[in-house]
Amino acid sequence: MLNISQDKLNRRVDLSHYKSVQRVFHHRHYKWFNRILLGFSILLLVILFLPWTQTVSGKGSVTTLSPEHRPQTIQSPIPGRIEKWFVQEGDFVNKGDTILHISEINNQYFDPLLVERTGEQLTAKSGSVASYSGKIGALAAQIHAINSERVLKKQQATNKLQQARLKVKSDSIDLEAAEINLQIARTQLERTLQLQEEGLKALPDVEQARLRMQETQARHISAQNRLLSSENEVVNAQIEINRINAEYNDKISKTESDMFTAQSNQFDAEAQVSKLENDFSNYSIRNKLYYILAPQNGYINRALRAGIGETFKEGERLVGIMPSNFQMAVETFVSPLDIPLLHKGEKVRVQFDGWPAIVFSGWENLSYGTYGARVVAVENFISPNGLYRVLLGPDPDDYPWPRDVGIGSGARTLALLEEVPIWYEIWRNLNGFPPNYYQPQTATTVSEK
Known part of the structure; x- marks a missing residue:
């Protein structure tokens, strides 16, 4: 009941004789409520002083660690005409297998002898x-x-x-x-x-x-x-x-x-x-060169020039191939504000698209479904998207990455930095400050030497 009137009803009528009022306004309820508030305050104060790992987040995609293992296209160094296909899309080919046969279209080389x-x-x-x-x-x-x-x-x-x-x-x-x-x-x-x-x-x-x-x-x-x-x-x-x-x-x-x-x-x-x-x-x-051969073991992804009798120029892409033996990596992009915080060899947590994960940004030990990685290379020049490219490789000390992750699928990364109290992290985010700038232990040791 709202007390919006100047004539207070509780001053003229004694409500303490009613059983419902006695049950609601009992002093024992105030005691438990105060205890809950005190406990929650103490818990909140303790949580504020718990350690929190600062992170640098980024978004990227799955790629390969070595450039020769990335998806590629096969070109012909000479112009020609497609005569016969020996493979289909999705076929596995070994290095040196014939993919297609071409014929000559330049009259200078028509003579078979x-x-x-x-x-x-x-x-x-x-x-x-x-x-x-x-x-x-x-x-x-x-x-x-x-x-x-x-x-x-x-x-x-x-x-x-x-x-x-x-x-x-x-x-x-x-x-x-x-x-x-x-x-x-x-x-x-x-x-x-x-x-x-x-x-x-x-x-x-x-x-x-x-x-x-x-x-x-x-x-x-x-x-x-x-x-x-x-x-x-x-x-x-x-x-x-x-x-x-x-x-x-x-x-x-x-x-x-x-x-x-x-x-x-x-x-x-x-x-x-x-x-x-x-x-x-x-x-x-x-x-x-009249027979286009597979440069390495892999799977035929897509025929970029189809049909029989179709002509093409030299250097034109004919078919795409995905190498079968490769070591996965993740290329992620971080903002220029965070790029000075990343160094080669630092640990990073990776979450792959399509793989269930529960991520606690500051408590990586409580995260589930993320995989360990280490920084392999940091690009020194900004990318066209306004971010810096960072290449990550699998962490040998962590669980192996899932092999079913496809090349090109998305990934989210969390680079692990210093441990700070939670109150400091809240204060930093409220004020828009960057994570603490630091040097890794290896760099400090080298500089001391």
């Missing part, structure tokens, strides 16, 4: 290189023979020159002897003429002396001629040496020119051989 004919061209051009090598060897031997012959010819001409010089020397000595004989004959003629004038010599003696002088002059002139002839032979021998040098230099130059031409042709043939080898290797490898 392209590799064999390229090999024949390579063999023929290799033989050309060998022929040029043989020709170069023959020309080199010819140059060596010409050099040897030039040495002999030059030695022969040098010997002739030496003989001519010795002959000049001999003829010059003969000329000097003829000059002496001429001088003696002239002196004898003059003496005979003088004796004739004195009457001591007869005319025949004078004639005989004049005849000897004429003979001596003739021998002197003949000696001069022989000396000039010998000097001409010296000049001719020198000219012969120069001619031999010029002749053999010309032969050697011509042979070297032929050898250089052969070397140039050999280099050109070797370049063509290298190009043909490159083409042969490319064609051989291209023939192997």
Whole structure:
């Protein structure tokens, strides 16, 4: 009954005589109510001082720890046309199994015997290189023979020159002897003429002396001629040496020119051989690319290019595959305010979508259905969604993760930080303060060392 009137009914009427009033307003009820309030207050005060683990929450998805174990697509490095499928979606394939067969659409590679004919061209051009090598060897031997012959010819001409010089020397000595004989004959003629004038010599003696002088002059002139002839032979021998040098230099130059031409042709043939080898290797490898093979063990997820006869470009995705052997991980995203609190190796609790869980944020020991994880990597650059990406791996000291969790399913994470009283956590949240900034024990130990 509301007391809204100025005339209070309980002042004029005594209600204590009624049994219902006696039962309701008994002092014993106040006593129990006060005890309940006191107990609840004490309990609330105790709860406020209980330890509470600060956490950094995040949302992410299940992925794999190694990039090579994540879902991937298979591309063809060459353009082609689909000819035959060997698998269906959902099939398990081993590494190296054939997934589909493609054919060529580039008219440059239509020839089915392209590799064999390229090999024949390579063999023929290799033989050309060998022929040029043989020709170069023959020309080199010819140059060596010409050099040897030039040495002999030059030695022969040098010997002739030496003989001519010795002959000049001999003829010059003969000329000097003829000059002496001429001088003696002239002196004898003059003496005979003088004796004739004195009457001591007869005319025949004078004639005989004049005849000897004429003979001596003739021998002197003949000696001069022989000396000039010998000097001409010296000049001719020198000219012969120069001619031999010029002749053999010309032969050697011509042979070297032929050898250089052969070397140039050999280099050109070797370049063509290298190009043909490159083409042969490319064609051989291209023939192997007509069969798309599985890069690793896994399951065929989806055929991205279906049908028979459908064409595609190089690098275009053909089929998706999910590796069968992988180690699960969780990529979660946290706000930039919390990223300085996360360090590599810290413990994190993970709740997977679809798995029942009871989570107490501050009391991880009372949580049920969460799994242990550790921080594997913290991205240093912000993601397009405005958050930082953190990669989590399974905690080896905790329960193993469920294998039935699918790659790509959602996950919620709680990174465990410091333990603080509950009253402090309530006060922090009411004021919008971040969790306590701290460094892990490992980092502190390393810095102290």
